[in-house]
Amino acid sequence: METITIADGIAQVNSTFMKAIRRKDAAAAAACYSADGMVLAPQSEPVVGRKAIETFWNGFIKAGVTEVNLTTTEVIEAGNIASEVGRYLVMASRKELDHGKYVVVWKIESGEWKLHRDIWNTSAGA
Amino acid sequence: METITIADGIAQVNSTFMKAIRRKDAAAAAACYSADGMVLAPQSEPVVGRKAIETFWNGFIKAGVTEVNLTTTEVIEAGNIASEVGRYLVMASRKELDHGKYVVVWKIESGEWKLHRDIWNTSAGA
Numbered sequence: 459m460e461t462i463t464i465a466d467g468i469a470q471v472n473s474t475f476m477k478a479i480r481r482k483d484a485a486a487a488a489a490c491y492s493a494d495g496m497v498l499a500p501q502s503e504p505v506v507g508r509k510a511i512e513t514f515w516n517g518f519i520k521a522g523v524t525e526v527n528l529t530t531t532e533v534i535e536a537g538n539i540a541s542e543v544g545r546y547l548v549m550a551s552r553k554e555l556d557h558g559k560y561v562v563v564w565k566i567e568s569g570e571w572k573l574h575r576d577i578w579n580t581s582a583g584a
Numbered sequence: 585m586e587t588i589t590i591a592d593g594i595a596q597v598n599s600t601f602m603k604a605i606r607r608k609d610a611a612a613a614a615a616c617y618s619a620d621g622m623v624l625a626p627q628s629e630p631v632v633g634r635k636a637i638e639t640f641w642n643g644f645i646k647a648g649v650t651e652v653n654l655t656t657t658e659v660i661e662a663g664n665i666a667s668e669v670g671r672y673l674v675m676a677s678r679k680e681l682d683h684g685k686y687v688v689v690w691k692i693e694s695g696e697w698k699l700h701r702d703i704w705n706t707s708a709g710a
Contacts, residue, residue: 473611494631496669498685500626500705534689535660541689543622543701557622561703563660563667574660575669577687579705580624 464540465533467571468564472528475573479526482519483543488512491573492565498577518548525549528560539574540564556580590666591659594690594698598654599612601699605652614638617699618691644674651675654686665691665700666690672704682706 459515471490478486488511495503495512518526527547528535534567541563549558560578564571595614597599605610614637617623623640631640644652651674659670667689674682686704690697 501709583627
């Protein structure tokens, strides 16, 4: 019997998210979040719920972002939630726009891992 | 019998942290973190461990920060860890230097709640 670990489950959703951004599909990116998911982005008020999160990522895509690359560095499991730490790289075509780190609190919703609280900041200038 | 809720436990440590900053005691601020605690600050590489975290907060104090005010907006409990979302306000004397939001992943260590993963970003310009 195969077992899917939490880290695998999170990796799958991150992969789905990255592919969604690459094909400019903000709705598919937003579908990776929980129903009451929250994006806590720099220079922004908290963005709550899938519809608002779709609009948020659509703004990124319209601004020229072609890739958001995520690399998980840690997953801590705790029942129905998990904490992930990772690094991100935001690209516009072949140009780096930003790089930094993030924390995502994941939540199981209808048997699937969803991004529940998503926050990041830049490492530029470090 | 009195029960201390997780939210109370977190509020107590946040209060301890805020008082430590106010009296310019970076070691006491760092003691609020887990032994392998991590501060993920903007424009900075990850800061890992109490000694490095003490140096980090000492840098804030030396730069003129007199208060870091924390307001919890959400706590999600999950066994030995908890996720907190909140708002911060950084002051230099009576002047606001920055305001924004944060996520802290808390961990129980020797029966006490400790900041384990701490990340924030500014809401300035939002």
